[in-house]
Amino acid sequence: MQMVNVTIDNCKIQVPANYTVLEAAKQANIDIPTLCFLKDINEVGACRMCVVEVKGARSLQAACVYPVSEGLEVYTQTPAVREARKVTLELILSNHEKKCLTCVRSENCELQRLAKDLNVKDIRFEGEMSNLPIDDLSPSVVRDPNKCVLCRRCVSMCKNVQTVGAIDVTERGFRTTVSTAFNKPLSEVPCVNCGQCINVCPVGALREKDDIDKVWEALANPELHVVVQTAPAVRVA
Ligand code: FES
Incomplete structure (x- = not known):
């Protein structure tokens, strides 16, 4: 199997050439939050919760669909990355019915867990709701x-x-x-x-x-x- 050298948060690892950044990060025990991703079932890069900084790329990239390559350098916790994930989550929550107390998924909800992990307590975006x-x-x-x-x-x-x-x-x-x-x-x-x-x-x-x-x-x-x-x-x- 062809392997490539990548660096994630200054951690140098060798991973199979067909890995995504998310898979490589997992191998290095580096946690990247996800929402839409479901291995082998839904790998469409829809939610952008997993964005990371890739050295040389002009914008943040979705780790779940970004392929690794030889010499790739990735940063998963820069201020820009953290802010982008928080804004994305707040935008999702701004149009989400927040009746958590009566929801069957309360305490077992991936959105709730993300809000806790990313320390989202206020939602800056108010507007029309579905x-x-x-x-x-x-x-x-x-x-x-x-x-x-x-x-x-x-x-x-x-x-x-x-x-x-x-x-x-x-x-x-x-x-x-x-x-x-x-x-x-x-x-x-x-x-x-x-x-x-x-x-x-x-x-x-x-x-x-x-x-x-x-x-x-x-x-x-x-x-x-x-x-x-x-x-x-x-x-x-
Ligand atoms: Fe949704 Fe990567 S987890 S875009």
Whole structure:
């Protein structure tokens, strides 16, 4: 295997030439925060939480998709990097429904953890907030787009791993959402109720229905055109 020499935060290491900066940093026990990244499932560089300074590059780079190369020099904790991550997180939080006390993911939420780790206590950006309908017509999944952070993990899981493609990213800019074709409820699109989208969601935008008896009742109802899981389940660490 071809190896390259890279320096991360003045730590010199040798890593495989096909590594990203994030993988190289992990090998050196250097922590870089991530949000959208999910190894082998969602490697799209969508959130920019993992930005780092790369010597010679004109702007900050997303470590999760930036490839290593011979002699690469990376800095993960400069003031510019820390400020960029904080601003990004505040922008995400500025359009996030902050009902943490009543959220099923409270204390198990990657956004909450990032806010704590990056010491975000105030949000400098106030403005319009999304107010989208909650989709709870599916027998198994509740979808709350107001909590979605647009990481696209659920989309990659549904489309690329489960090969279902019931959800995708729609619209652009502030109106960007993860939704179904023609914004139909999940119950009216070919969702197979595998629940893998819930498994990979970093926040509470996708959750299981609370009442499991009603779930089974609905799944057994032939009038509901529901397909029970056929795709293989994937365990996400
Ligand atoms: Fe790298 Fe989201 S974790 S861009």
